[in-house]
Amino acid sequence: MPENTIIEKNGKKIKKKKEKDPINLFYMAKKIYPMVVKSKPSYYFANQGLSVLHGISHGANVMVSQLFFDAVYNASLGKDTLGGVIIALILFVSFRLASDILNAVHNFTTNAKWMRVVGFMNSEIIKKSALIDPVEFENPKRLDDINKAANGAGSAMQLEFIITTVFTFYLPYFAFMAVYLYSLNPMLILCILFVFVPVITSQILRSSVFSKLEDKVAPIRRELDAYNDAASGKGFYKETRNLGSFTYLKKLFTDTLTSFNAATWKANKRSSLIDFGFNTLSLLGYGGILFLLVKYLLAGEISVGAFAAVFNSIGMLFGVMNEMISQHLGNLANNFGLIRNFLRFLDIPTDKRPDTDIDKKDGIIIENVAFRYPNAEKDSLKNINLTVKPGETIAIVGENGAGKTTLVKLLTGLYKPTEGIVTIGKTSVDNISYRALFRNVSGVFQKYQRYALNLKENIQVADFSSQNSVEENLEKNNIDKDNKDIFPDGLDTMLSREFDGVDLSGGQWQRVAISRGFYRDSDIIVLDEPTAAIDPIEESAIYRKFIEAAKDKTAVIVTHRMGSAKIAERIVVMKDGEIVQIGSHDELMQTGGLYADMYKAQAGWYK
Numbered sequence: 016m017p018e019n020t021i022i023e024k025n026g027k028k029i030k031k032k033k034e035k036d037p038i039n040l041f042y043m044a045k046k047i048y049p050m051v052v053k054s055k056p057s058y059y060f061a062n063q064g065l066s067v068l069h070g071i072s073h074g075a076n077v078m079v080s081q082l083f084f085d086a087v088y089n090a091s092l093g094k095d096t097l098g099g100v101i102i103a104l105i106l107f108v109s110f111r112l113a114s115d116i117l118n119a120v121h122n123f124t125t126n127a128k129w130m131r132v133v134g135f136m137n138s139e140i141i142k143k144s145a146l147i148d149p150v151e152f153e154n155p156k157r158l159d160d161i162n163k164a165a166n167g168a169g170s171a172m173q174l175e176f177i178i179t180t181v182f183t184f185y186l187p188y189f190a191f192m193a194v195y196l197y198s199l200n201p202m203l204i205l206c207i208l209f210v211f212v213p214v215i216t217s218q219i220l221r222s223s224v225f226s227k228l229e230d231k232v233a234p235i236r237r238e239l240d241a242y243n244d245a246a247s248g249k250g251f252y253k254e255t256r257n258l259g260s261f262t263y264l265k266k267l268f269t270d271t272l273t274s275f276n277a278a279t280w281k282a283n284k285r286s287s288l289i290d291f292g293f294n295t296l297s298l299l300g301y302g303g304i305l306f307l308l309v310k311y312l313l314a315g316e317i318s319v320g321a322f323a324a325v326f327n328s329i330g331m332l333f334g335v336m337n338e339m340i341s342q343h344l345g346n347l348a349n350n351f352g353l354i355r356n357f358l359r360f361l362d363i364p365t366d367k368r369p370d371t372d373i374d375k376k377d378g379i380i381i382e383n384v385a386f387r388y389p390n391a392e393k394d395s396l397k398n399i400n401l402t403v404k405p406g407e408t409i410a411i412v413g414e415n416g417a418g419k420t421t422l423v424k425l426l427t428g429l430y431k432p433t434e435g436i437v438t439i440g441k442t443s444v445d446n447i448s449y450r451a452l453f454r455n456v457s458g459v460f461q462k463y464q465r466y467a468l469n470l471k472e473n474i475q476v477a478d479f480s481s482q483n484s485v486e487e488n489l490e491k492n493n494i495d496k497d498n499k500d501i502f503p504d505g506l507d508t509m510l511s512r513e514f515d516g517v518d519l520s521g522g523q524w525q526r527v528a529i530s531r532g533f534y535r536d537s538d539i540i541v542l543d544e545p546t547a548a549i550d551p552i553e554e555s556a557i558y559r560k561f562i563e564a565a566k567d568k569t570a571v572i573v574t575h576r577m578g579s580a581k582i583a584e585r586i587v588v589m590k591d592g593e594i595v596q597i598g599s600h601d602e603l604m605q606t607g608g609l610y611a612d613m614y615k616a617q618a619g620w621y622k
Contacts, residue, residue: 086320459543540565
C-alpha cells in the first residue's frame, strides 16, 4: 500500500500519496508466464492438460460415489439387483484408480517442470547481473536487490504453479462440484461459499503482512550472511581464529539474528491471529453445510446416496479449498514480497549502448573527469586529465585510498565517469556497450578469483575460445605443472580441497591469476597490485615478463612498490583522488615531490 507523505505547498502542509507499486499480481503473471513456457513448452502444455483431467476426476468421483451408494441402498430395499451393485462398484473403483494414476503422473510432470523452470529463472538472474552497470555492485541497495532476487526465483515459480493449478485443477473441480450440488438442490451451492469466503479473506490479509516483512528483513538477511561468513567462512576462519575475534563476530551474528527473528515472529503472530479468526468462521460454515444436508434428506429432496456422497466429500471439499487457499495461496501471500523483488531485479535498467567494435590500440583519453560511488558524499576522483598513448605502458602509484584502482576502472571502461569524458579507441565509453568495452581487455586485480576448477581450466577461463597454449603460458609465468608436490595430476589437478583437490599457497595462486590474465588475447592489459604475496625480486621478474607480453599493447600497472613502477614509460602519481605528478622515473626523481619521497622511503627498507 502506498504510504502518505507530508509536503508543503503554498506554506501549507498537505498529504500526498506515494505512487502505487506497479508490480501487482497481474504484472507478476505477465512477466513470469513467458519464462515458464519458454523453458520447455511441451512440458508446460502437457502438464496443464493433466491438471484439468486430474481436477475433474475428483469431482467425478463424488458423482460415481452417489451412484454406488444409491445402488447399494436400493439393493437393500429390493429395488435393485446385485448385478447393478457390481456394475456401480466397478465404475466406482475404475474412477478412483484413474484419479490416482492422474495424480501420480500430474505430480511427476509438475516436479520435472518445476526443476527446469527454477533453473531457467536462476540463469536469468545471472544474465541480468552481467548486464548491470558494474558500479552498481558498489551500491548496498543493489546488493540487497540481488540477494532478494536469488531468494525470489523459487517463489516466482511457485506463483506460476499456484495460478496455473487454481485455473486448471481447483476451478475445474469446484465447477464440477458446483454443477453437481446445484443439480441436487440449488441451495447446496452455498456449501462452496461457506468454505471459500473465510479462507480467501484470511489469505488476502496475510499477504500484506508478509510482503512488508520481506522488505524489512532482506537487508538484515544480507548482514547475517556476512557475519556468518566472517565467523566461519573459508576465506576468514584462519584470521578470525588467530585474532580471537570469533566471539565478537558471533555477538554481531546473534544480535542480527535476534532482530531477524523478532521481525519474523511479529509477522507470524499477526498471521496466526488472522488464521484463528477465519478458521472459526470456516467451522461455522461446516456446520451450516451439515444442517442443509440433513434438512434436504429428511424432506426427501436428496437421496440417501447423494447424502452419503456429499457428506463424504465435505472433508475433501474443505481439504481442497484449504490446500488451494491456505497452503498454496498462503505461501504465495508469504512470498509475495520475494516474487516482487525478483521481478524488480529483472526490471533494473541494463546497458542499452550499441555493441560496436572499437580499435583499442588507439589509446585512452580522460578529460575533466570526476567519479563518485553510489551513496557516497564526495568524489573519489576529481579533476582527472590523462592521455595514455597507443602501446604505452604506464604505472599508477600513490598511497592507500588515493584512487588508483578507481582510475583503472575508468581507464578500462568498467565504470563510467560521473562528470567528464573517457574515450577509448576514439569513442566515448558512454556510446559503447560493456560487452564491446571488455572485448580484448585483460586484467589481474588484487581480489583475483580462486576458481574451483582444475589448473588448465583456471587458465582457460579467461578465454575458452583462445588458441593460445596453456603449457607455454604456464612456463612463461614460472608455474611448473609437472611438479607433483604441487600439481599431482598436472594440468588436471583440481585446485580446491572442497572437491577432493589441492589448495595452493597465496603466492602460487597469484601466479595462476597472473598467468590467466596473460592467457587472454588483449589490446589493453592491466595489473592492479596482484603481487602482494610475491617477494620483490620475483615481482620484478613478473613485471619484466609483463612488459614483454604487453609489447605493442596499452598496458597499465598499479603497484605500491616504487621499484616496480620504474619499468613503465610514464608514472602517474595520485593523492586524494587527483593526479599530482606524471613523468618517467628519472624525471620524477629529479623533480622531487611525492613520488621521490615515496621511492626514497621504500628504498630505505632495503638498505
